[in-house]
Amino acid sequence: MEKIEEKLKILADAAKYDVSCSSSGSKRKNTGGIGDASASGICHTYTEDGRCVSLLKILLTNHCIYDCAFCVSRRSNDVKRAAFTVEEVVDLTMNFYRRNYIEGLFLSSGIFKNADFTMERLLRIVKKLRTEERYNGYIHLKTIPGASEELIKEAGLYADRMSINLELPTEAGLKMLAPEKDHDSVRKPLAFVNQQKQAFKAESKLIKHVPTFVPAGQSTQMVIGATPETDLEIMGVANSFYKDYKLKRVYYSGYVPVNNTSSLLPQIGTTPPLIRENRLYQTDWLLRFYGFQLDELLNTHHQQLDLDIDPKLSWALRNPHLFPVDINTADFNAILRIPGVGKKSALKVVQARKFGRLSEYQVRKMGIDFNRAKFFMRCADTPFSLGALSMASVKNRILREGNSKYKRMMPQAQLSLF
Amino acid sequence: MYYVFDGSYAGFMSCVFESFERKEPGAIPVTELDFQPGLFQEGRTVQTDLAKMERVLRGLRKQLGDQKVLDFFRAFLSEDRKVWLSSFHIIHQIFQAGPAVLTNYGDADVLYFSQTLHKVSRERHRMKAFTRFQKSADGLFFAIIEPDFNVLPLVSGFFKNRYADQRWLIYDVKRRYGLLHEEGYVSEVQLTAPEKDALTDKAATITLDERDAQFELLWKQYFKSTNIESRRNMKLHLQHVPRRYWKYLPEKQG
Numbered sequence A: 001m002e003k004i005e006e007k008l009k010i011l012a013d014a015a016k017y018d019v020s021c022s023s024s025g026s027k028r029k030n031t032g033g034i035g036d037a038s039a040s041g042i043c044h045t046y047t048e049d050g051r052c053v054s055l056l057k058i059l060l061t062n063h064c065i066y067d068c069a070f071c072v073s074r075r076s077n078d079v080k081r082a083a084f085t086v087e088e089v090v091d092l093t094m095n096f097y098r099r100n101y102i103e104g105l106f107l108s109s110g111i112f113k114n115a116d117f118t119m120e121r122l123l124r125i126v127k128k129l130r131t132e133e134r135y136n137g138y139i140h141l142k143t144i145p146g147a148s149e150e151l152i153k154e155a156g157l158y159a160d161r162m163s164i165n166l167e168l169p170t171e172a173g174l175k176m177l178a179p180e181k182d183h184d185s186v187r188k189p190l191a192f193v194n195q196q197k198q199a200f201k202a203e204s205k206l207i208k209h210v211p212t213f214v215p216a217g218q219s220t221q222m223v224i225g226a227t228p229e230t231d232l233e234i235m236g237v238a239n240s241f242y243k244d245y246k247l248k249r250v251y252y253s254g255y256v257p258v259n260n261t262s263s264l265l266p267q268i269g270t271t272p273p274l275i276r277e278n279r280l281y282q283t284d285w286l287l288r289f290y291g292f293q294l295d296e297l298l299n300t301h302h303q304q305l306d307l308d309i310d311p312k313l314s315w316a317l318r319n320p321h322l323f324p325v326d327i328n329t330a331d332f333n334a335i336l337r338i339p340g341v342g343k344k345s346a347l348k349v350v351q352a353r354k355f356g357r358l359s360e361y362q363v364r365k366m367g368i369d370f371n372r373a374k375f376f377m378r379c380a381d382t383p384f385s386l387g388a389l390s391m392a393s394v395k396n397r398i399l400r401e402g403n404s405k406y407k408r409m410m411p412q413a414q415l416s417l418f
Numbered sequence B: 001m002y003y004v005f006d007g008s009y010a011g012f013m014s015c016v017f018e019s020f021e022r023k024e025p026g027a028i029p030v031t032e033l034d035f036q037p038g039l040f041q042e043g044r045t046v047q048t049d050l051a052k053m054e055r056v057l058r059g060l061r062k063q064l065g066d067q068k069v070l071d072f073f074r075a076f077l078s079e080d081r082k083v084w085l086s087s088f089h090i091i092h093q094i095f096q097a098g099p100a101v102l103t104n105y106g107d108a109d110v111l112y113f114s115q116t117l118h119k120v121s122r123e124r125h126r127m128k129a130f131t132r133f134q135k136s137a138d139g140l141f142f143a144i145i146e147p148d149f150n151v152l153p154l155v156s157g158f159f160k161n162r163y164a165d166q167r168w169l170i171y172d173v174k175r176r177y178g179l180l181h182e183e184g185y186v187s188e189v190q191l192t193a194p195e196k197d198a199l200t201d202k203a204a205t206i207t208l209d210e211r212d213a214q215f216e217l218l219w220k221q222y223f224k225s226t227n228i229e230s231r232r233n234m235k236l237h238l239q240h241v242p243r244r245y246w247k248y249l250p251e252k253q254g
């Protein structure tokens, strides 16, 4: 048997490509034992690539009977294999948690023997944490595709969030790289958990003290750039999953090449599509929090997101007739749509203007990216000439002023492309 | 006119009270330590008076509700003299014109106050995240912090709820005090010099739990494994975990 260090190394390494690190959205209280799940979530540290480390993210095992081409743990891959015992996972979680290293546990697993055998082990871990250790911290549990509904249902009583990865945005992509899987095996458990969650909710309206069921909801993840879907297709799938299963988050993970054996996949050494990934997250954000509709940002005439500018700016440039917006009279939603204006700033503007018409010098200080926003808005003292600029020159000026995050984020390897 | 107070929040609020009573809204509160009496510096010592503070707070609560009033305490903990003065002006405005002034972000004091609150809240959040405990042989979980602002009072409730079954001590080395939690009670502690050295010195005189070093090692190793080399982005990393916090983060030490 390997030492615990060795296991942790292998099983954390195999789990890290699952981007979800959210620890928010739960309201689990400490009821006499240890821990609670903070509603806003906490990142306890950050990796050197800038990702949040909130949870102890590990696989129970990286043994797997499947052979998905994009996955490090696929059975045909020649990697070291390891498996934790139930006790080891519990011990690690508790000791990390008590030292305030983590918000909780993110537990996933390769599929060994069969789906139910794996799911049953996962269930034993979360049950032990909740009932024996009286642990109330956060638990994100992967639903194993194909596991029986009884096991999923019981796990839902102990987990804060459950997720199951879509892996590839379309059925066609999945058929190509993971022929043993299909989207249905993802849709079914998502639908089941969602339906259970609604049932528990309805019940808790009638009776007090109904146990919580997956209080932080469900999420899913898609790998981006391994298969040739357009951004329109990707966001279309995300949008319908948000609607159909009331998902809390969809994660987009730029494909990090893990092997050279499949000629269908980008090869090792290819830079992951970080900018594209970022643009997809921005689009997701605009849809969920900024009141945009998908067809405003992506449609048949505009199937790919721009890489050099963010989707909001891109939308604004395509809709010059809506600008400039007068920040002293426009409604909140119109102000929110000005490039360079975020939610907090928009709120500040509408509150502050009750005290008198706002001038440039005041608005500049309200957390607005003024160099960008100035082309799209009017303050009390804005001279009239600005509205006459063509959108093409606005774009050039914004890019020239170097205010675009894109330039800063741009990995050297990709710079030459543009 | 300068109002000289002892540096405590109660002292600050006593200054607010005095300035109303004496009808001196232009007064400037300064601490005894900051105050340098001089030719043009007229100062009056204001006694800290809990009853006076309570009267100001009660007045504010009527206008703003309990939660919003705490914002003045939060801003005070920034230890930023400029925001103290802004708070002072804002409180005067609230009593004159009502609570709406707090959203007048076109006003320099209001904007600075709200920006400071944001900074304090970020530091508070960081201390929830970056505080790291070690376990001693007698079961005490202890941590050293050195926050930019005096946010320890703002995280006490958080740690009390989370580690309810745990004896813990969080010590602010910069401000030389700590909070100790035992059986549901949190109390403020000041350490004697040798006690402090035992806590902060790496060659500690505190005996650690026998498995403590192992878990610290496992944590460091976990941190290393989570990194994806092809996505390395140190600029972003530093933005999230500025260097000044590294000292107390085991994962950022060799």
Ligand code: SF4
Pocket: A064, A065, A066, A067, A068, A071, A072, A073, A074, A075, A109, A110, A111
């Ligand atoms: S089933 Fe999961 S762990 Fe197994 S190869 Fe496929 S993606 Fe990897």
